[in-house]
Amino acid sequence: MSKPTFTDLKAFQAVAEHRSFRRAADLMGVSRSSLSHTMRTLEQRLGTRLLHRTTRSVSLTESGEQLLLRLSPLLSDLEAILEDASSAEGKITGRLRINGSEGAVRLLLQTVVPRFLALHDDVELDLVAEGRLVDIVEQGFDAGVRLREAVPQDMIAIPVGTELRFLAVASPDYLRGRVAPKTPDDLAFHQCIKQRLPSGKLYRWEFQQHGQDMAVDVPGALTLDSSQLMVEASVDGLGIAYVPESYALAYLKDGRLVTVLEEWCPRIPGLCLYYPNNRRVPPSLRAFIDLLRELRT
Structure with missing residues (x-):
């Protein structure tokens, strides 16, 4: 039986550290079936089971734990040696x-x-x-x-x-016939385009002026999870959006959007x-x- 290759050992390290064939396969750029075959072959070559597999999880056997403990620093050192050799040649x-x-x-x-x-x-x-x-x-x-x-x-x-800046923006059509907000509290009387964060929570709009910080739970009938879509909805007159300046800049330049509460929108790191x-x-x-x-x- 041939000895394990460097690729075999790297594959085991990826599965062992991430406890997932899917995640390890994505990281290595191979299919899950190919990675699973590599692990079975490695176990056969070593004559011991390294992984406990179920349909939902992957865990290490005692032999797998010992191999990972001793293997990780060796692979790290070897990768460093190879990288240094390559970079030394420019x-x-x-x-x-x-x-x-x-x-x-x-x-x-x-x-x-x-x-x-x-x-x-x-x-x-x-x-x-x-x-x-x-x-x-x-x-x-x-x-x-x-x-x-x-x-x-x-x-x-x-x-x-x-530095970045978040801006509250609205279309002239939306503001026509309405009183533009002068303070964040005035947003309570407007339709705001709310943002859902990747965590699932709604974003509280954060403002600052003269050292005073405010975080506002804004009202609104529309919630989106994309800054670009929020800008487009605001251009269409659906309400006030609060987005990074870069997303709104082109629309501000051609007049399809205007800023509100600009003095409450400082630059941030x-x-x-x-x-x-x-x-x-x-x-x-x-x-x-x-x-x-x-x-x-």
Whole structure:
């Protein structure tokens, strides 16, 4: 019987750490059936069961726990050696996985990504856009991009882009015949386009003026879960929306939207790329960070 390969051991590590064939298969870019076959072959080669499998869960046997404990640092060291060897020759290789909101990924695509791919064409850049905030370590990502206030405190954060601003906007047609709100409390007399967060909760609109913070549960008959759709609904006269400035900018310039409560909408710290502070930074992520910093200067 042949000995396990490096790929076999990496596959076991992915399944063992994520306790999921689906998640490990997605991370490795293979099918679940292929990954399951690899695990069965590995167990046959080692002559021991490594995983307990049910239709709903995966857990480690005692042998699996011992193998993972001893294997993980060895694989980490080997990957570091191979990455250092490649980067020493001026070539950065591998796969760089970054998770972020749709707006964050859009910003990366408009700024750093084109140049990064031109400089490092041997790197496979995997950008995943989703609304919910995930544990990037648990989900197998090298880094995440979120608003600074959402970055976990135990992460290293690198600013991306500039400060952001949320604006309350409405169409002239909606405001015609109505008194525009002068304070956040006045929103109680308006139709507002509410936002449902990925967690399922409704977003409380947050305002600030002269050091005074306000969070408002706004009224409204329409709830959406997309900033772009909220802007389009506001353009159609369905109510006041509260969205990142970048989504509304084009409509503000051509007059299809106007701002309300603008003095209550200060700029806030923008997006940050973040990654664990207790892990070795792979060369691909280091190169991405260096390019981010270069573009900010």
